[in-house]
Every structure is written in C-alpha cells, then in structure tokens.
Amino acid sequence: MKESITTKNLSYKIGFKTILNDINLNVPTGSIYGYLGRNGAGKSTTIKLLLGLLEDKNDNIFIHDKSLKQNITEIHSITGNLIESPCYYNKLTVFENLQYLNIIHKMGLRRIEEVLELVDLHREKRKKASTLSMGMKQRLGIAMAIFHDPKLLVLDEPLNGLDPQGIFEMRKLFQNLNEQGKTIFLSSHILSELEKVATHIGIIEEGNMIFQGTKNELLGRVERCVSIKVNDADSAIFVLTTLGFSIQNKETKKILVNINDDQQFNLLLKSLVQNGIEIYEIESHSANLEQIFINLISQAND
C-alpha cells in the first residue's frame, strides 16, 4: 500500500526540550488515520511540521513520496488543513472567503456552491464570517480545507464546537471524502467519533510513538473479557482456574474472566455447565478505543 505521509525519525526540539522523538509515521493512501495523544504529547507540533508551518531541518517528511522541504508549494496544492481553531477572514463573507481561495486555486464558482452545500453553509453564504456561530465557523474552516479538492486532508480537532448533529454530518462527510479516495489525517479528543471513522490509529505520548497500525490491530491487542453471573462464584472460579482461565474480578455472584477467542469462550461455558454451575447472565466486554488509549498511555508512563 502506498503511503500518503511518511516521516523518517522525525524529531523536533525547542531549545533543549524534545517535543518529538524519532517519529516514524506511515499513513497509507486512502486511509482515515486517527492521531491520538494527550494535551502536549506533540500532536499539533507533528501536524504543523507536516504542513510546513514549522521547519523540519533534516528533510524527514515525505508527502506522496515527495520531500516536503523541497516541494512545499506543490504539496500545499494537494493538501487541505484545519489546525486547532478555524482560520477565515473576519471582514469577508462566507462566500468571499471561498472566493479568495478560488482566486488562488482556480476551481470555479460552481465549486464554491458545491462546498457550501457539502458543509451545509449555503444559507449563510452572504453573512460576514465574524458573525457566524462557533459551529458554523468550524464548518467554514472545513469548507476552506476541502475547497481545492485536496488528496490529503490534515485536520486537527475538526469536531470542536459542533453540535451532535454537526458531528454526525462531519463524520459522514469524512467517510464520503475517504470513499472518494482522499486520505484523512485526523486528530481529535472525541475518541468515540474517531473509533467510528478511523481505519488506522497512531498514538503519541511525550513525543514518542507508542502505537501505530490498523484500528483492528489496536483493538485486537486487548483481551476480551466476559462477566458471568452464577449461583456459586467460588466453585466457578475453582473450575476455571484449573483450566487455566485468568479471573480479572470477583463479586458475590459475578466473575469477570479474560478470554482470547471464541473457542475459549465455548470451553468456558461447557466446563461450567458440566460441573453443575448454574449460569444466570453473560455479558461480553470488548475494550473501546478510550480504554485502550488510557491503558497504553499508562503503560508507556510506567
């Protein structure tokens, strides 16, 4: 699979402080890459470096196999971005903000209408950008990012300020853009949303990459566990530990057991029934992105 973004041992220092340490990003073309990290982990610095807003002195960033440092203007023509808060010209209307970009990118007036429809801002196109609500400003920022139909979108917290309906619409928009073949590099604190759209995940902690891979790889790293309500918890624990199961937690009549796969789950049920233990309730717990993220961060800090 070709890569849209590749970094080779990307490091960045401010004075003596290391902000990024040997980051090797591999963002496959056509993926939605969720970039996660705590505040101050180095996410925004990475994004600013990827867009050439901060200088990578060692020429370690490659966008579509081209050196960012040597082809910055060409790369800017195929990259759209939204970094932290949206950027727009206050004194210009919504339409004029896009017309400003149209003069640069020569996409035509139809494209302005098309993008306004996509982000649902067509009714506000005559309004001054400064008078828009926070969510609408965010939509304008996204409209400006996608205006020139870029191959690669780099979005830092694009869901900030959007209401649930807006978040849903943006998720659909990102998925549509992705289906059109665009690569989306996305950083967001709303992990549940990221889990829904991302195909690949990268996790950064204190400037170090602690995970990179597909979302399924990440979710597969964590053992499933089942919570079982039985008539005799002590007997159930005895049976299961004899068979090598690991018990995570025990309440009066409830036990939490780690399992690796479906065969183990089947064995667990069979052995409990064969030993005369009555089962009242079974609940499967699969770890979500938020739990995995927190676990990985705490492991990295141990």
Place this chain on the structure above:
Amino acid sequence: MTNTFYRAFSSEQYKLSKNKEIFGVLLLPVLLIFLIDGYIIYEISKSDVVNSIPNPWKVLLGRYVFQFFYLLYPVLVAIFVYACCEVEYKNNNYKILFTIPISKSEIFFSKVLFIVLIVLFSIILSYSAFLLNGYFLSLIYPEIGFQNYDYREVIFYTFFKLFVTLSAISMIQLSISLAFKSSIYPIGFSMFMLVFSVIVAQKKFSDFIPYTGSYNALTNIMSENTSFARLDYNNIVMLILFLLISYYLFKRKRAI
C-alpha cells in the same frame, strides 16, 4: 509577472480591498481638499470685495491643504499598512497564508505592491482633486487669479515627492506592523515620529527621517521647490532598506 505572482496579487487585492481603512487612505485626503475648497468659498462669500491674491495656488489652496496633509497622511498610511497586516493576525490567518500553494516571497511582494499602489492612487486622487479645485475656484472667482499662474510643475513635484516619502513611511510601518501584533506600536510610532519630525525639521539630520518628508511637502509648495534634495534620495534608500527588513521579518514569520 508570473502566473503565481498574478494569483498572489489578485488574492491579496481581493482580500485587502475589503478593509475600510483603504477608503480612509484613498478618500479622506480628497474629502479634505473639497472641505478646504468649501471653506475658501465660504470665506470669500462672507466678504463684500474679492481681492486678487499673489499665486493663490500656494498662498490659498496649497498652504491650507498641505498644513493638513503633513499631519494626516503619515497616520493614514500607518493605519492602512497595519490593517493590511492585521487581517493575518486575526484567527492566526498566517496558517492560511503559509499553506496556500504560493511562495512566501510572492505573497510578500504582492502585499507590498498592493500597499504602494494604494498610496500611489491616493496621491493621484489628491493631486487631481487639488488641480480640479484650483480650476473650479478660477471659474467661480476669477478675481482671485488662479488662472494667472501656471503652478502645475511645482504641484506635480510636491505630490511626487510626497509619494516617495509616503512609500518610505509605508515600508517602515510595514516592518513595525510585521514585528508587533498590537496596533499600539505602529500607530504610536507614526504619531511620535510625526511630532518629532516637526520639531527637528530644521535640523540637518532631519533629512534622514522619512517622516520629515510630509512636513517638507508644505515647505516645497510654499518655496516653489521642484528639485530633488538629499531628503528625497534618502527616502528612496529608506524605502529599499525597510522593504528588505520587512521581507526578512515576513520570511521568518511562523504561523504558530
């Protein structure tokens, strides 16, 4: 002019022309000339007899207009130049500017070209309004004697030297506006330099202060001076010097 420079200039022109400050620098001087004209008509209409004035272009119109101009123009230019930089400070719009597929150099020079062109248009408008008002007064009050003096050469050179002065001032203001985000520094500096240049206008070293040029415009029109002096050459040097300083400041700007 390359295609990308044309796009850069068109986009800058589109964006910056939405600033209200642009109308200030273009129209306020013209409005001022018309107001002075109105004042002259009002004064004449009050008196019973209209007397002939020796060279009314300088004694009547020139004196009033340039007394206001030397105080007004540098401040208008400072406000306008700051407004051209302020659009990028708001919402940290340098993030837009530095991620469009146009080089920083082309963006910078298109901004400079736009600023200098607006100053030029402003001077042309003021020059035209000045001549128009003189001819208008010569028509309604031929007794004053505007038609008896061909003062066009002096007026042209006075306005031309004022343009050179304002171009140099605009580059100094651009450097300060790029160096400081707050409007206090560029506007405050222009006000201070205006007062300072009036105080030191008679000193020899004042030739090295471009802000003295606007005060000297009044002296030029009163003394019928058409020659280029040390101050004017110095203003050209200052224009180039501060253009380079501004370029350096713009190139090292980061959208963070």
